Amino acid sequence: MADHTVTVESTLEALLVEKKYSTIRDILSTMNPADIASVFDGLEESRLPLLFRLLPKELAAETFVEMEPDAQELLIRGFSDSELREVLDELYVDDAVDIVEEMPANVVRRILSQADPDMRKDINEILRYPENSAGSIMTTEYVSLRPGMTVEEAILRIRRTGVDKETIYTCYVTKNRTLIGLVSVKDLLLAQDDDETVDKIMETNVISVHTHTDQEEVARMFSKYNFLALPVVDTENRMVGIVTFDDAMDVMEDEATEDMEIMGGMTPSDKTYLRSSTFDLFKHRIPWLMLLMVSATFTGLIITHFESALAAQVALTAFIPMLMDTGGNSGSQSSVTVIRSLSLGEIEFSDLPRVVWKEIRTAVLCGISLAAACFAKIMLVDRLMLGNEDVTCLVALVVCATMALTVLVAKVIGCVLPMLAKKVGFDPAVMASPFITTIVDALSLLIYFGIASVLLLN
Amino acid sequence: MADHTVTVESTLEALLVEKKYSTIRDILSTMNPADIASVFDGLEESRLPLLFRLLPKELAAETFVEMEPDAQELLIRGFSDSELREVLDELYVDDAVDIVEEMPANVVRRILSQADPDMRKDINEILRYPENSAGSIMTTEYVSLRPGMTVEEAILRIRRTGVDKETIYTCYVTKNRTLIGLVSVKDLLLAQDDDETVDKIMETNVISVHTHTDQEEVARMFSKYNFLALPVVDTENRMVGIVTFDDAMDVMEDEATEDMEIMGGMTPSDKTYLRSSTFDLFKHRIPWLMLLMVSATFTGLIITHFESALAAQVALTAFIPMLMDTGGNSGSQSSVTVIRSLSLGEIEFSDLPRVVWKEIRTAVLCGISLAAACFAKIMLVDRLMLGNEDVTCLVALVVCATMALTVLVAKVIGCVLPMLAKKVGFDPAVMASPFITTIVDALSLLIYFGIASVLLLN
Numbered sequence: 037m038a039d040h041t042v043t044v045e046s047t048l049e050a051l052l053v054e055k056k057y058s059t060i061r062d063i064l065s066t067m068n069p070a071d072i073a074s075v076f077d078g079l080e081e082s083r084l085p086l087l088f089r090l091l092p093k094e095l096a097a098e099t100f101v102e103m104e105p106d107a108q109e110l111l112i113r114g115f116s117d118s119e120l121r122e123v124l125d126e127l128y129v130d131d132a133v134d135i136v137e138e139m140p141a142n143v144v145r146r147i148l149s150q151a152d153p154d155m156r157k158d159i160n161e162i163l164r165y166p167e168n169s170a171g172s173i174m175t176t177e178y179v180s181l182r183p184g185m186t187v188e189e190a191i192l193r194i195r196r197t198g199v200d201k202e203t204i205y206t207c208y209v210t211k212n213r214t215l216i217g218l219v220s221v222k223d224l225l226l227a228q229d230d231d232e233t234v235d236k237i238m239e240t241n242v243i244s245v246h247t248h249t250d251q252e253e254v255a256r257m258f259s260k261y262n263f264l265a266l267p268v269v270d271t272e273n274r275m276v277g278i279v280t281f282d283d284a285m286d287v288m289e290d291e292a293t294e295d296m297e298i299m300g301g302m303t304p305s306d307k308t309y310l311r312s313s314t315f316d317l318f319k320h321r322i323p324w325l326m327l328l329m330v331s332a333t334f335t336g337l338i339i340t341h342f343e344s345a346l347a348a349q350v351a352l353t354a355f356i357p358m359l360m361d362t363g364g365n366s367g368s369q370s371s372v373t374v375i376r377s378l379s380l381g382e383i384e385f386s387d388l389p390r391v392v393w394k395e396i397r398t399a400v401l402c403g404i405s406l407a408a409a410c411f412a413k414i415m416l417v418d419r420l421m422l423g424n425e426d427v428t429c430l431v432a433l434v435v436c437a438t439m440a441l442t443v444l445v446a447k448v449i450g451c452v453l454p455m456l457a458k459k460v461g462f463d464p465a466v467m468a469s470p471f472i473t474t475i476v477d478a479l480s481l482l483i484y485f486g487i488a489s490v491l492l493l494n
Numbered sequence: 495m496a497d498h499t500v501t502v503e504s505t506l507e508a509l510l511v512e513k514k515y516s517t518i519r520d521i522l523s524t525m526n527p528a529d530i531a532s533v534f535d536g537l538e539e540s541r542l543p544l545l546f547r548l549l550p551k552e553l554a555a556e557t558f559v560e561m562e563p564d565a566q567e568l569l570i571r572g573f574s575d576s577e578l579r580e581v582l583d584e585l586y587v588d589d590a591v592d593i594v595e596e597m598p599a600n601v602v603r604r605i606l607s608q609a610d611p612d613m614r615k616d617i618n619e620i621l622r623y624p625e626n627s628a629g630s631i632m633t634t635e636y637v638s639l640r641p642g643m644t645v646e647e648a649i650l651r652i653r654r655t656g657v658d659k660e661t662i663y664t665c666y667v668t669k670n671r672t673l674i675g676l677v678s679v680k681d682l683l684l685a686q687d688d689d690e691t692v693d694k695i696m697e698t699n700v701i702s703v704h705t706h707t708d709q710e711e712v713a714r715m716f717s718k719y720n721f722l723a724l725p726v727v728d729t730e731n732r733m734v735g736i737v738t739f740d741d742a743m744d745v746m747e748d749e750a751t752e753d754m755e756i757m758g759g760m761t762p763s764d765k766t767y768l769r770s771s772t773f774d775l776f777k778h779r780i781p782w783l784m785l786l787m788v789s790a791t792f793t794g795l796i797i798t799h800f801e802s803a804l805a806a807q808v809a810l811t812a813f814i815p816m817l818m819d820t821g822g823n824s825g826s827q828s829s830v831t832v833i834r835s836l837s838l839g840e841i842e843f844s845d846l847p848r849v850v851w852k853e854i855r856t857a858v859l860c861g862i863s864l865a866a867a868c869f870a871k872i873m874l875v876d877r878l879m880l881g882n883e884d885v886t887c888l889v890a891l892v893v894c895a896t897m898a899l900t901v902l903v904a905k906v907i908g909c910v911l912p913m914l915a916k917k918v919g920f921d922p923a924v925m926a927s928p929f930i931t932t933i934v935d936a937l938s939l940l941i942y943f944g945i946a947s948v949l950l951l952n
Contacts, residue, residue: 309831
C-alpha cells in the first residue's frame, strides 16, 4: 500500500517538474479517489491546487471528500467561486456537512453562499442535529417511491432521479412524507410482473431510527441487521433522511478507537496520531495522569501508616509491586471484557448479577492457581535460590493469601464499576485499567497489611 | 431493544401453551430474522424445533443463520433430511460455511451429504482457505457478466440469475474467468443507451484482494473505499468469489474486540461474554496473569537489593506505588495510541522515528507538569498537612526527578515495543498496558533508587 503510494508521489513530483500535465491527468484518472487523496496528502501543499485542477470534475469532488481537513481548507481558499460551486454541486449533502463541520467560520460562510439553495437548506438542517446523533450523520438524498407506483414506474423513477442519490438500492415508500415501507432494487428487478404496484411487494415492517438516536446505536443496528441503509424519521415519524452503511462503518471504527483511548486513560481525540501536535497529545493525556497521580496519594498514606510494620518485616516490601500489578491486571481483564460487551450491546445493567457471579467464580479459579504458583515461586526462587532468610514460610503465606483475595476483589470491582458507570450515564470505558488499578492498589495494600498484622506482626 | 424482546418472548410462551400456532406464525412473520433469532435464543431449547417449523421457509433459513451455534446444532439434529435440505437450499454459501465451521464432525458430514453437489463443492473449497483469510469469508455467489453483453442483456441476466446471489448490485466482468472489470447496477440502470456494451461502461481499474489476504486488511479496504463488495482472486488472477460489506463489518467488530482483549492481557476468544463458561474465561486470563506475576519477580529483586537503602530512608517506600502507577499509565497511553494507529494502518514501522520524537516531546511536557504538581503535593499534603518529618525537600526532589524520568522512559517504550512487535510479525496489541507496566515498574524502581542513592544515601 504505502510503498505503492510513495512511488506514485515521486512520479507525480517528477512529472510536475517536467510540466507533463496530461500524463499526470491520465495517471490520476486510473486511480481511486481515496488513493489519490492519500497521495495528495503526502505531497507538499503548494502543489495541491495545480494537481487538483488537473482532475476530471467528478473525480475531483470524490477526491476532495477523502482529503484531510487542512488540505480541503487550503484548496477552498484557493478556489474561485465558480470552482467552489462546481465541487459543491458534485458533493452528497452528508459529505458537505462533514466538511463544513471542520472548516473555520469564514470558510463555512463562503461554502454556504456558493452552495445551491436546496443544499444550503439541507446542510443547515443536518447541522442542527446534536453531534453523534443519527440526524448528524444522515444524508437527505434518498429515492422515495409512492405506494401506487408500478414496478416499471418505480424503475423508471430510479433511472431518472437516481444519479445524485447516495444509494438507489434501497428505496423508501412514503405517504405524505410518512415512511410506510421499503423496497430494494433487487425486489424491483426480480419482480415477476412489471405492472405489480410497489405497495404489493414492499417490506412493511421497516426498522428505522430517530433523528436523535445515538450514532453508536445506529452502527450496532447495521452490524446486527446487515442493512445497506437505515431510514431516519422525526418525532412525527416523517422520513427525513438515510444513514448509509459506509457512514456506519466509520462510526464503528471511531467508537472503537474512542473506547480504546479512554480505556488507555486518555480523553478521546478525533485527529489521527500523526496529525496531532505534541500539545494535542499532551492535552489529551495529562488530565488522567494528574488525577491518577494524586489519587495514588492514598496508597502512599497506607504504606506510611504501616511503616513500622514494614520496618519490622522488611521482606514484605519486596512483594508490594507484584501484588499490586497482579491485582491491577486481574481487574483490567474484567473491566475490558465488560466494557466491550456493554458497547457491543451483549450485556446490560440487568445482567449485573450474572456478570458478578461469573467473575467471582473466575476469580476463585485464577486466585487459587496464582496463589499456588506464587507460593512455589517464593519458596524456590526467593528462599532456596536467592537464600533470602527473611522470606519465611509465613511471609509466603501472607503474600499468597493477599494475592488470592486481591484477585477476587479486583475482578468484582473490574466488572461492577463499568456497569454502574453505564447505569448512571457515564462512559463505561472510563472505568478501565488506569482507574481500576488505582483503586485496586489501595485495596491490595490494605488486604496485605491486614493479613500481615494478623499473621506476622504480633 | 432487550425489553421489547423480553415481552415478545413471554407472549410466545403463552401462545405456545394455548397452542395458538397460526397467531405465533403471524407474529414471527412480521419480525426481522435477527430479532427472531435473539428471541429464540432467549427461549428454552425444547420449544425451538416447534417454533422453528412454524416459520415460513425463507424466513426460517434467514433466522437459522442468525442463531447461536448451539441452537443451530440442536435444530439440525432434530431436522429430517428433507427439512435440512430445505434450509440448506435457502442458505448462501458463506453462511453455510460459517455454520459448518461451528458444528461437530458428525453434524458436518450430515450437512455435506444433504447439500446439493454445487454447494458441497463450494463449501469444501472455501473450507480449504486458511482461517481469517479473504477466501475463508468470501461467498462464491456473485453476478458475472461478459464484456460483450449490452446493458439490456446484462440487466436481463441479473433478473434471471440474481435471486440466489448475495449481492446483485456490483457485477463482475470476466473473460475466461479472469476479472477484467466491474459494473454496478446503478451504472446499468442509469446508462443512457441500452445497447451500449458492458465493456464500454465498466470500471476497469478494479481493486481486488487475494484469497490469502488477511481479513483485517480486507476490512480496512472496505472502510477506506466504501465498497459494497470486494472481488477475491486466486494466484492466476482468476475470480473465485466476493466479500460483502456485512462480512467486513463483522470482521471490523471482531478485530477491535480481539485487540481490546489482548490489550487487557487476555488471549482472545470468539465466544460472547455471557456464553463463555467460567473455565473459558479462566483459560483465556490465567496465562497472562501467571506470566506477569512471575516477571514481577524482578521488581521484587530490585527492592530487596535496595532494602538497606529503604530501611535508611523509610519515607521512600511510600512513593513507590505512585511512581510505578504513573509510569505504567504514561506507558499504556502511548502503547494504546500506537497499537490502534497500527491496526488502522495510520502508521507503520517506517514512521518509528517520527513517532518516537513525538512521544519524547509529549513525555517532556507531561513529565515536567507531573513533577511540578507532585512536588507541590508532597510539600503541601505529606509535609505540611500530614506533618511527615521524614519527607524532606530532598526526598521530594528525588521523587519528582524519578517521576519525570520514568514518564519519559515509559512513553518511549510504550511506542517502540508495539512497532517492533509488528515488525517481527507479532500482534502489537500484546505490547499493551499489562506488559508495558511490568517493564516500566522495574525501570522506575531502578531510576528511583539510582537517583536516591546519589542524592540521599551517602
